[in-house]
Amino acid sequence: MTKIFYILKKEFLVMGRDVHALAVLFIMPVAFILIMSLAMRDLFETHTVNQIKILVVNQDKSDLSRAFVQTLEKLGAFSLHHMDDESGFDLIRHNMFQDDFKFALVIEKGFSLAGRQMILLVKPSVNRQTYTILKNTLAANLAKTRIAYQLKGQEEMLGYAGIDIDKLMQPADTLIETRYVSKGKLKFKVPTSVQQSVPAWLVFSMFFVVIPLSNTFIAEKNYGTLMRLQSMNISTGFLLAGKLLPFFIVNLIQVVLMILVGVFLVPLLGGDALTMGDSYGGLLLITTAVSFCSISFALLVASIAKTTEHATTIGGVFNIILGALGGIMIPKFVMPDFMQTLSVLSPMSWGLEGFLDIFLRNGNVLDVMKESLLLSFIGLVMFSVTAFIIRKKLSL
Amino acid sequence: MIEIKHLYKSYGKQLVLDDINLSIPKGVITGMLGPNGAGKTTLVSILIGIMGRDQGEIFIDGLNLDHRLSEIQTICSIVPQNLAIYPMLSAYENLEYFGGLQGLKGPTLKARIDYCTEVASLQSFLSKRVHKFSGGMKRRLNLAIGLLNNPRILYLDEPTVGVDTQSRNYILEMIKKINREEGTTMIYTSHYMEEIEQVSDMIAIIDEGHLILNGPKQAILEQDFKVSIRVCELSRALLDRFKGIKAARVQDDCIRLTRDEDFHDNLIEIFSVLKSHAVEVIDIDSRDKNLEALFLKLTRKSLRDA
Numbered sequence: 001m002t003k004i005f006y007i008l009k010k011e012f013l014v015m016g017r018d019v020h021a022l023a024v025l026f027i028m029p030v031a032f033i034l035i036m037s038l039a040m041r042d043l044f045e046t047h048t049v050n051q052i053k054i055l056v057v058n059q060d061k062s063d064l065s066r067a068f069v070q071t072l073e074k075l076g077a078f079s080l081h082h083m084d085d086e087s088g089f090d091l092i093r094h095n096m097f098q099d100d101f102k103f104a105l106v107i108e109k110g111f112s113l114a115g116r117q118m119i120l121l122v123k124p125s126v127n128r129q130t131y132t133i134l135k136n137t138l139a140a141n142l143a144k145t146r147i148a149y150q151l152k153g154q155e156e157m158l159g160y161a162g163i164d165i166d167k168l169m170q171p172a173d174t175l176i177e178t179r180y181v182s183k184g185k186l187k188f189k190v191p192t193s194v195q196q197s198v199p200a201w202l203v204f205s206m207f208f209v210v211i212p213l214s215n216t217f218i219a220e221k222n223y224g225t226l227m228r229l230q231s232m233n234i235s236t237g238f239l240l241a242g243k244l245l246p247f248f249i250v251n252l253i254q255v256v257l258m259i260l261v262g263v264f265l266v267p268l269l270g271g272d273a274l275t276m277g278d279s280y281g282g283l284l285l286i287t288t289a290v291s292f293c294s295i296s297f298a299l300l301v302a303s304i305a306k307t308t309e310h311a312t313t314i315g316g317v318f319n320i321i322l323g324a325l326g327g328i329m330i331p332k333f334v335m336p337d338f339m340q341t342l343s344v345l346s347p348m349s350w351g352l353e354g355f356l357d358i359f360l361r362n363g364n365v366l367d368v369m370k371e372s373l374l375l376s377f378i379g380l381v382m383f384s385v386t387a388f389i390i391r392k393k394l395s396l
Numbered sequence: 397m398i399e400i401k402h403l404y405k406s407y408g409k410q411l412v413l414d415d416i417n418l419s420i421p422k423g424v425i426t427g428m429l430g431p432n433g434a435g436k437t438t439l440v441s442i443l444i445g446i447m448g449r450d451q452g453e454i455f456i457d458g459l460n461l462d463h464r465l466s467e468i469q470t471i472c473s474i475v476p477q478n479l480a481i482y483p484m485l486s487a488y489e490n491l492e493y494f495g496g497l498q499g500l501k502g503p504t505l506k507a508r509i510d511y512c513t514e515v516a517s518l519q520s521f522l523s524k525r526v527h528k529f530s531g532g533m534k535r536r537l538n539l540a541i542g543l544l545n546n547p548r549i550l551y552l553d554e555p556t557v558g559v560d561t562q563s564r565n566y567i568l569e570m571i572k573k574i575n576r577e578e579g580t581t582m583i584y585t586s587h588y589m590e591e592i593e594q595v596s597d598m599i600a601i602i603d604e605g606h607l608i609l610n611g612p613k614q615a616i617l618e619q620d621f622k623v624s625i626r627v628c629e630l631s632r633a634l635l636d637r638f639k640g641i642k643a644a645r646v647q648d649d650c651i652r653l654t655r656d657e658d659f660h661d662n663l664i665e666i667f668s669v670l671k672s673h674a675v676e677v678i679d680i681d682s683r684d685k686n687l688e689a690l691f692l693k694l695t696r697k698s699l700r701d702a
Contacts, residue, residue, distance in 0.1 A: 006496030010485065017484045017525075224478035228541070230446040232498050233469040 003238075004245065011246035014216055021212035025250060029205030030261050033197045037262070037271045040193040040331075051079040052134060055095055055104035055121075057087050060111035068107070068145040077137070092121060102126050103134065117142070191360055192272040198262035199355030200328045203348050205254050207294040207322070209247045210315030214302035217243065218311055221302075221393070236391045240383070244295055251291035255283075277357075279364040286354035289372035293347050293379035299386040303393070322346040350374050397422040397549065397581045398443065403452030405438055405605075412438050414605040416452070420583065420598065425575050427596030427613070428585040429691065435605045436585035437477060440551045443583070444474045456549065470498075473547035475539050477554045483527035487518055487537050490526060495544045508544050515570060516540040532563025539567065543574065550574070552584045556591060568595050589688050593617075603695045616690065618655055625651045625666065628676040637669050649678075 015021050054072075058065050072078055083095065092104050104121035111117050120138070122131060151158065158164075220226045229239060262274025277283070298315065305311035323329055326346030335343065343349045354371035357363030398420040405413040412435045420426050428436050441447035443454065445465045454461040456468045481490050491509045500508055513519050516536040526534060539555055552571065556564045572595060574580055586592055592599060593613070600610035609616065627649055638644050638651060641662050645652045653662055670677060 002499070002501050003497050006493050010482065010489070010493045013489060014482060014484050222478070224476035224480035225482070227441070227446055227476055228474060228480040228494070229497065231444040231469060231472070231474045232494070232545075233466045234497060 003234075004242075007242040008246050008249075011216070011243075015212055015246075015250070018212060018215075021215070024208050024211050025205060025254060026257060028208070029201045029254065029258060030265075032201040032204070033194075033258060033261050034266065034269060034271075036201065037194040037197040037266045038269060040197065041271060051077060052103065052130065053079045053081065053101050054134075055083055055092060055099075055101045056080045057083045057085060057092060057104065057106045059085050059109050060107045061085060062112040064112040064145065064149050065107045067149060068111075068142060071141050071145050072138075075137070075141070096121065096123065102130075105138070194262050194266050194272050194274045195356075195360050196331050198258055198274050199352055199359055200331075202255060202258040202355065203290055203326075203351040204319065204323050204328045205258070206251045206290050206351070207297065207319050207348060208315075209250060209294055210298035210301050210319065211312055213243060213247055213295065213298040214305060214311035214315055215308045217299065217302035218305060218308050221390075222307075226390075236387055240299060240387055240390065243299060244292070247295045247298070248288070248291045251294065252287065255287050274359065276359055277362045277364075279358055279362075279367075282358050282363055282365045282368045283355075285365055285372050286351065286358065286368040286375075289368075289375035289379070290351040290354070293351070293375040293382075296379040296382035296386065297347075300382045300389075303386045303389040322348045325349070327352055347375055347378055397457055398583075399453075399455040400439075400443075401453045403439075403442070403454065404450040405435075405442060405447075406450055412605045413442075413449075416602075416605075416607050418600060418607060418610060420581065422581055423575070423579045424597040425571070425582040425584055425595055426598040426600055426610075427592035428583055428600045428602060429587065429589060429592045430585075430602035431587055434587075434602045436602055437553055439602070440474065440553050440583060440585060444472055444551055445469055470545065471548040472551065473542045473545055473549070474551040475542035475553065475555045477557060479534050479538050481526055481534065481537055481541065484525060486523050486525050487513070487529075488522040490537060491541060491544065494541045498545045500544065508546065512540040512543045515543065515574065517566075530563075532559045532566070535559050535563065535567060536570070539570065546578070547580060549581045550583075552582060554586055555584075556586070556588070564591070571595055589691065601691060601694060608694050609690075622655065622682070623653045623663065624679075624681045625653070625670075625677060626679040626681070627651070627670060628678060630675070631673070634669065634673055634675065638666065641665065 015025075056069060058069060069080065073080055081099075081101070083092065087095075092106065095101065096104050102123045103126070106119040106121065108118060118138075120135065220229075226239065230236075259274065259276065263276075264273075267273040297318075301311050301315045301318070305314055323346075325343055326348030327335070327343050328348055332340050332343055332349070350371040354368040354375075357367045357371070361367070398418070400416055400418040403413055403416040404411070416439065428439070430436050438447065442449050443456070443461075445461060445468060457471060459468050461468060482493070485493065488509065491512065492505065495505045495508055513522060516539060518533065518536060518540060521529065521533060526537065529537065535555060535558075539552070542550060542552075555571075556567050559567070568591060571582065571584065575582055584592070584595055596613050598611065599613050599616050601608050630646065630649055630651075635646055638646050641653070643654045643656045643658065643662055644666065645654075651666060653659070653666065656662075669675075
């Protein structure tokens with residue numbers, strides 16, 4: 001126990017005096033959480049729709065065309081800006097580019113009659129999905145407006161037939177209720193950017209122990225400290241375990257700090273507050289597994305690298321690749337299917353899924369068991385390889 | 397104290413220690429001299445038990461290294477060639493860490509830290525972070541850490557590398573003092589002959605994995621010792637007188653006396669004869685005790701060029 005105390009004391013003193021290590025371990029992830037939580041807020045927002053700006057030119061000026069425009073306005077999904085009804089194509093195009101409108105809707109004369117009805121002008125840079133959604137919305141509402149227009153004046157007769165025209169014309173979205181499903185209990189949470197950012201950058205920062213750990217370890221290896229420790233009858237296993245415990249504590253501090261940032265700091269800056277699940281056992285399990293895997297990875301890099309510069313490059317580059325692949329930098333749900341499949345190759349993805357299970361899906365110990373076992377297994381493999389390499393290098 | 401028998405060690409196909417046999421008595425400082433890559437650090441690493449070997453037996457204080465390693469490591473210590481210290485920690489924190497890992501604690505640890513810092517003259521710098529130390533101070537701290545467990549055997553692997561002459565002399569004096577006061581057996585490796593001459597009781601010369609010479613320093617340095625006595629004129633009768641002295645060679649007006657067991661008697665006799673015949677002595681020249689010359693003679697190469 002005394003030896004462990006001195007190891008912990010040394011590691012924390014060395015780390016505490018290394019400003020760069022502190023910045024990488026604590027300041028960098030906090031900054032990422034704050035930036036990404038606020039920057040991606042709209043991407044996750046489901047209640048306040050980001051309105052699509054559309055220029056409207058109603059050349060038809062009939063009751064039907066006016067009713068159609070009103071229907072669109074009521075939807076709340078569009079921000080309609082009316083131009084003079086006599087505006088020509090050149091003026092519309094000019095306004096589109098001058099005022100950054102991606103769409104312009106021209107309701108031509110004769111709209112209330114059959115035949116050609118309206119023209120949708122679209123900028124080439126428009127996202128294909130947005131275009132499709134807009135086109136389908138226009139078509140659906142046009143059909144609805146036409147029916148309403150044709151049924152006008154026949155309410156009494158329809159009433160006799162038991163048809164409530166108001167109910168019939170009710171906006172379709174009020175008929176749909178959205179429910180989010182979770183793995184565990186029947187509770188659900190609305191996914192927010194902070195629910196994604198905190199676990200993502202938390203996992204990323206936990207893997208960044210590779211920088212301070214490899215710096216210390218390589219210095220110990222190259223400057224004879226490991227040799228001195230070995231001559232003091234301290235085994236390779238104890239030396240490596242002596243790295244696990246202090247950096248596990250560092251990882252625990254990171255988890256607590258990032259959660260506090262998500263719960264208290266992000267809302268202060270206008271973001272949503274992080275809500276945690278209620279399985280502290282599950283949280284501890286996934287934290288331990290991610291920590292073991294990240295420290296083993298750091299030890300492996302430190303054992304392979306010859307210099308601290310070498311280790312920083314290998315560790316940094318690997319972390320960024322694993323982070324990009326594992327859904328840290330870009331949420332997995334916005335990735336195409338094949339990239340989502342590829343993401344399972346990254347241990348960071350397993351860690352992220354585990355934390356999302358706890359924070360977002362109200363998962364418990366059993367729900368994070370699969371990810372935890374995978375992380376522990378790969379961590380054990382890396383730890384064993386490291387022990388083999390170190391033993392071999394020291395005994396040469 | 398240390399017995400090495402038929403020790404072999406190779407790195408892959410390269411043999412780095414070839415049939416080393418060495419016996420080091422208790423309480424002496426053995427200077428292990430050899431160029432870089434001669435096998436000195438490898439030998440020390442094997443003796444401290446952190447490196448394996450191909451063949452051979454090693455006994456430390458009567459204990460077999462293969463079977464009693466952990467016991468041996470408690471009575472031994474090493475001062476590595478590199479500065480095995482933490483620059484971001486203070487001198488005290490370094491000493492406390494290494495002492496703590498050796499099982500020292502409480503008042504015992506504090507007492508050892510006090511002793512070691514006093515020996516190394518670092519009392520005034522205990523709270524200062526090591527990265528602010530001069531090269532000499534870092535070396536002294538490196539040595540002080542090696543003394544924490546009060547070792548009976550201390551391996552010093554080139555402990556003065558990169559320090560100025562003043563610091564080097566201080567460290568050498570420190571080593572001699574520890575040896576004198578604590579009776580610590582030491583192996584001191586270096587490729588600096590002056591250091592080996594200054595600090596050692598015994599000398600072992602190692603080159604390309606071979607132990608080419610070992611023995612008491614005085615005997616080694618004096619085995620090739622000669623005195624040349626130049627006189628004004630030597631008569632035939634005098635020449636005949638000197639023929640009886642086997643170690644003496646006379647050429648022209650110079651008498652050369654090689655060191656042997658009768659060296660002092662021979663020297664007295666020569667001077668008595670010269671005095672009785674009133675022969676004027678022009679010059680007396682003793683061949684300098686020179687380890688470099690000896691190394692050159694043994695290996696046919698200069699230490700610094702090796």
